[in-house]
Amino acid sequence: MKIGIAGKGGSGKSTLAALIIDCLLKNGKTPILAVDADPNHSLGEYLGLDKPSTLMEKMEELLQLKDKLPPGMDKALLWEMGIAEILQENKGFDLLTMGRTEGAGCYCTANNLLRTFMERLEKNYPFVVMDNEAGMEHLSRRTSRELDYLAIVANPFPHSLKSAERIWEISRDMDLEIKERILIMVETIPGEIKDPIKPFREIACTIPFDQEVLSRSLQNLPLLGIDSSSPAPRAVEKLVLELIAKN
Template identity: 35%
Template sequence: MVSVAVTGKGGTGKTILSALLVKFASKTGKRVLAVDADPDSNLPEALGVEPEKTLGEVRELFQMSRDDMVSHDKEVWLEGKLMEVIYEADSYDLLVMGRPEGAGCYCYTNNLLKSILRKFMSHYDAIIIDTEAGLEHFSRQTIKDVDYLLVVTDASMKGFRTAERIRDLVKELNLDFRGIFLVANKINDMAKKVIEDYANEHKFDLIAILPFDEKLAELDLRGVPVVKLNGESELVNRVEEISGMIFG
């Protein structure tokens, strides 16, 4: 199993990259799980699907009723509910995490959920996690077990700074990824050289430069799922290459 989390500054293209990775990873016949870990969920729209339930809702339900269950039942109940939350598309499954926990002590619930999720995820070949912008999920350690980190930046100093902060935090928290890769997105010719120089200077492993794509912008404006972009697009071809590099 290979897992990848897509991170970076807000609006840089994490969700469209995640959706296209799901598309290409599942094209190769792999068992793919897409995870929407952004509370402001929009991976389903990008994929063109409408799951009804989130893991957050299950967590709340469990939190309310767990005291009435005996130990063994708790695990069985949660496993059953998790299956109800999984959205099964034709060539991949989707799990929407939903809102983070409310006030109160969720340690027990979260630990149980974590162990159930770990077991569940081990059944997939490829896991793609779309995360919320910024650094919050690192401090909550929700993505500490993934293999690869893709850090998406656009052509802006703010995007670079967030990428640096993510890398610093990973180091500080001693998180152990197999690779941390920078992906530059919405890049025009002028910005290309700047990005390459920046990556060199800051020793970032820049694995892809994705162009600004007019067609994608148009699809987005009309609310058409990004996965409908076809192979004539350079952006799509580049993402297929990333998928090949990571998932084989």
């Protein structure tokens, strides 16, 4: 099952990604590949990991090496080994942090190798959870594709709902091989959520305001291992088990 997460800035995407991973781990649904595709990455912190080396930093390093290799050396293999080094391996899950590009050079070779690498890597994991940057760039760049579920996160404010609607439209128009788009409403402040918005038939899940989630975030504490009876993890568990059963 591959799930990508989209939504407006601060809507609760990374929290949802971390809670999904926590739930999969607790239910023995492993191995999981966690992908932090937000250039301003934070998923590692939510999962309690050290500062990651990023894929883009590694690519810059490998691009520098490219012209200095002896003839006959298998470049693809070198790239694969180099990139595999930055996977943060943990019990039940591995985290890949994409990071951001620094230079202004041509990334065609790097992007091609990266795509091949990602396709091969994902095959090793029955569960892939991908956190994205705010907005729609990851859709127009086509990095969010071939998903079983695109979870569109919204808060009950007009601008957030409008943004969820736009994400729904662009993800439909771009033919990204997304099997299903689901609406997740998150109460980042206590409030009441009633109806789904226009393009969605239903709200797949409402994640209630959870003081424990907020406190952990304020103290920079990880979400992994959070008490499953807390309101947000409870809602996420119900959703995850439904999605697995449907997939």
